[in-house]
Amino acid sequence: MKTKLTFWRAVFCLIMAMGLYSVFVRYYYGIGAVSNMSDKFPWGIWIGFDVLCGVMLAAGAFIVTGAVYLLNIERLHSIARPAVLTAFLGYVLVIVGLMFDLGRPWFIWHQLIYMNPHSVMFEVGFCVMFYTTVLLFEFSTTVLERFNLTKPLKIVKACLIPLVILGILLSTLHQSSLGTLYLIMPTKLHPFWYTPALPFFFFISAVAVGLAMTIFESSLSSRAFGHQLELPVIVELGGALYVTLWVYALLRFEDYLHRGLLGKILHPSYEAYFLWLELLLALIIPLVLLSFRRMRLSATGLYVASCSTLLGFITNRLNVSITGFETWSGHHYYPRWTEASLTAMIIALGFFIFGLAVKYLPIFDDAHHAPHALVTELATLPETAHQPTLVH
Amino acid sequence: MSKAILYDATQCIGCKQCEGACAQQNELPYDDKVAAESIQSEHKYTVVLANDDKFMRRLCMHCNEPACASVCPVGAMHKTAEGPVVYEVYKCIGCRYCMVACAFSQPKYEWGKLNPRVRKCIMCPDRVKAGRQTACTEICPTGATKFGDRDALIAEAKDRLRQNPDNYIPHIYGLNEVGGTSVLILSSVALEPYGLPAPAKLGTEPMPDYTFRVLKLIPDFVPLWALVLGGVYWITHRRVEVALAEVSHGSEQGGSK
Numbered sequence: 001m002k003t004k005l006t007f008w009r010a011v012f013c014l015i016m017a018m019g020l021y022s023v024f025v026r027y028y029y030g031i032g033a034v035s036n037m038s039d040k041f042p043w044g045i046w047i048g049f050d051v052l053c054g055v056m057l058a059a060g061a062f063i064v065t066g067a068v069y070l071l072n073i074e075r076l077h078s079i080a081r082p083a084v085l086t087a088f089l090g091y092v093l094v095i096v097g098l099m100f101d102l103g104r105p106w107f108i109w110h111q112l113i114y115m116n117p118h119s120v121m122f123e124v125g126f127c128v129m130f131y132t133t134v135l136l137f138e139f140s141t142t143v144l145e146r147f148n149l150t151k152p153l154k155i156v157k158a159c160l161i162p163l164v165i166l167g168i169l170l171s172t173l174h175q176s177s178l179g180t181l182y183l184i185m186p187t188k189l190h191p192f193w194y195t196p197a198l199p200f201f202f203f204i205s206a207v208a209v210g211l212a213m214t215i216f217e218s219s220l221s222s223r224a225f226g227h228q229l230e231l232p233v234i235v236e237l238g239g240a241l242y243v244t245l246w247v248y249a250l251l252r253f254e255d256y257l258h259r260g261l262l263g264k265i266l267h268p269s270y271e272a273y274f275l276w277l278e279l280l281l282a283l284i285i286p287l288v289l290l291s292f293r294r295m296r297l298s299a300t301g302l303y304v305a306s307c308s309t310l311l312g313f314i315t316n317r318l319n320v321s322i323t324g325f326e327t328w329s330g331h332h333y334y335p336r337w338t339e340a341s342l343t344a345m346i347i348a349l350g351f352f353i354f355g356l357a358v359k360y361l362p363i364f365d366d367a368h369h370a371p372h373a374l375v376t377e378l379a380t381l382p383e384t385a386h387q388p389t390l391v392h
Numbered sequence: 393m394s395k396a397i398l399y400d401a402t403q404c405i406g407c408k409q410c411e412g413a414c415a416q417q418n419e420l421p422y423d424d425k426v427a428a429e430s431i432q433s434e435h436k437y438t439v440v441l442a443n444d445d446k447f448m449r450r451l452c453m454h455c456n457e458p459a460c461a462s463v464c465p466v467g468a469m470h471k472t473a474e475g476p477v478v479y480e481v482y483k484c485i486g487c488r489y490c491m492v493a494c495a496f497s498q499p500k501y502e503w504g505k506l507n508p509r510v511r512k513c514i515m516c517p518d519r520v521k522a523g524r525q526t527a528c529t530e531i532c533p534t535g536a537t538k539f540g541d542r543d544a545l546i547a548e549a550k551d552r553l554r555q556n557p558d559n560y561i562p563h564i565y566g567l568n569e570v571g572g573t574s575v576l577i578l579s580s581v582a583l584e585p586y587g588l589p590a591p592a593k594l595g596t597e598p599m600p601d602y603t604f605r606v607l608k609l610i611p612d613f614v615p616l617w618a619l620v621l622g623g624v625y626w627i628t629h630r631r632v633e634v635a636l637a638e639v640s641h642g643s644e645q646g647g648s649k
Binding site for chain 2 (some may be wrong): 104187
């Protein structure tokens with residue numbers, strides 16, 4: 001079989017080559033040789049991006065499965081699978097990222113035997129581990145279906161509702177706890193980002209990002225894999241995104257108001273520039289766009305708004321984890337190229353595996369979705385059954 | 393009885409013998425080059441900083457309620473009954489949360505090693521347990537660094553402040569900061585230029601409380617949230633059942649007519 005060398009394939013190979021070189025440096029010379037982390041800056045982009053953003057970007061699954069299976073919004077059923085796939089991949093890649101970041105990754109299992117329930121990190125680690133397992137089961141339906149393994153499929157499907165509830169519980173806990181991680185550093189983290197409300201902000205923004213990510217991946221994959229974009233579905237998600245962003249924006253404003261920082265955030269400073277960038281991308285652009293009905297109903301409008309939201313909240317997580325510490329540390333941190341290349345490799349792998357999964361598994365294949373109980377039963381009822389209601 | 397170290401900067405002559413004794417005790421390299429380093433690192437747990445003729449010693453503060461111990465996911469750090477905050481390397485997974493969380497930025501890391509350890513002053517726990525004093529306090533020629541019971545040292549520090557009020561800023565650093573520490577500092581000048589956070593900034597609340605305030609809600613939150621989610625499922629699916637029942641009921645009626 002001949003494989004064409006397209007532009008994106010070349011980029012992928014280049015990123016993989018650089019990444020593999022960095023993997024070698026990481027495991028041969030240590031973290032100090034591969035990254036710009038130091039005693040002054042013990043956490044870099046591997047925590048700021050790979051973990052904080054990785055977990056945030058994988059939030060779509062718990063929102064979409066919640067909407068489909070608990071709120072019973074049947075219309076969203078077609079995006080549940082891509083969302084679960086994204087999340088499952090996302091969490092696996094977060095764990096891969098941790099293998100680079102942890103100083104002693106070979107002892108990661110210590111989490112299971114030396115538990116410290118007072119540690120937020122323990123809680124996050126435990127939830128991530130547990131939730132990845134939940135996602136594995138949720139995702140397994142796709143694989144089991146592909147290979148016609150009806151018996152195990154039946155078992156997993158019987159457990160689906162408890163799994164969905166468990167997934168939402170775990171997600172609520174660790175999405176917010178990633179914010180709680182930073183509550184212990186009131187003297188270090190810049191007041192623009194340190195607030196007792198961090199856990200709430202992290203959770204609400206995860207909801208916004210989960211919605212934006214689902215719009216983003218639906219739009220992107222409809223283009224890449226040539227299947228029909230389901231506009232009504234993403235319009236619905238866009239509406240939810242609009243509301244969530246308003247809630248978040250109001251809470252951020254309230255927080256700055258109550259802490260008396262409204263004057264300071266408007267005053268130019270190193271931190272203020274990054275804050276402006278964050279607020280512009282995460283709130284102002286998408287909120288302005290989505291305030292137009294025409295934009296809320298258009299594929300392009302929703303795509304641009306969701307991209308902006310994603311970039312904005314990625315900036316937010318990097319601000320919390322990096323920008324916010326620079327003044328305290330008296331040190332400007334930026335990732336070394338080898339450090340960044342490992343992150344790039346993880347992202348590239350994410351896209352690559354997503355592509356493979358879509359190609360070989362029934363991810364976007366609607367025919368395979370079990371129709372909803374109501375629809376099935378209505379269809380099986382005798383023809384006359386519909387008549388009275390219709391006539392009526 | 394909890395032990396502590398009292399460091400009186402006004403009595404320090406900057407001889408750096410504490411640095412050398414610490415290195416020897418912990419089997420770390422120490423020569424003129426290391427002595428000249430004015431920064432704490434993986435191979436230098438304590439440092440005597442100089443600013444004109446004023447000196448300031450930096451070392452782990454051994455908080456009564458240490459942030460490092462509370463954040464460690466595997467409990468590799470803990471506060472011993474005798475006072476030292478110690479590190480058990482065999483548990484450590486290397487997440488470095490302790491380094492980020494410490495208000496005094498004391499934990500340092502072996503960045504160049506493949507199986508890196510967190511490094512910090514551990515207040516000679518073996519010596520302290522055996523009833524001896526720490527290596528640094530033992531060697532100090534002027535008594536600037538003094539070892540003893542925490543309560544006794546606090547009383548002594550208060551005494552010194554009372555007797556020579558002109559020599560000191562009237563504050564025992566570590567008495568109440570972040571809930572109290574096992575290292576107490578007396579000084580004639582402010583400590584911020586030496587990298588110690590201002591007392592006003594630190595506050596007297598133990599750092600772990602900042603997270604525990606949120607963390608303690610979880611046991612109540614989980615069953616409540618699960619109930620809400622289960623309830624939502626029940627309600628939405630009950631609606632479907634009702635709708636179905638109405639439809640089939642309607643069809644029966646329609647059939648009988």
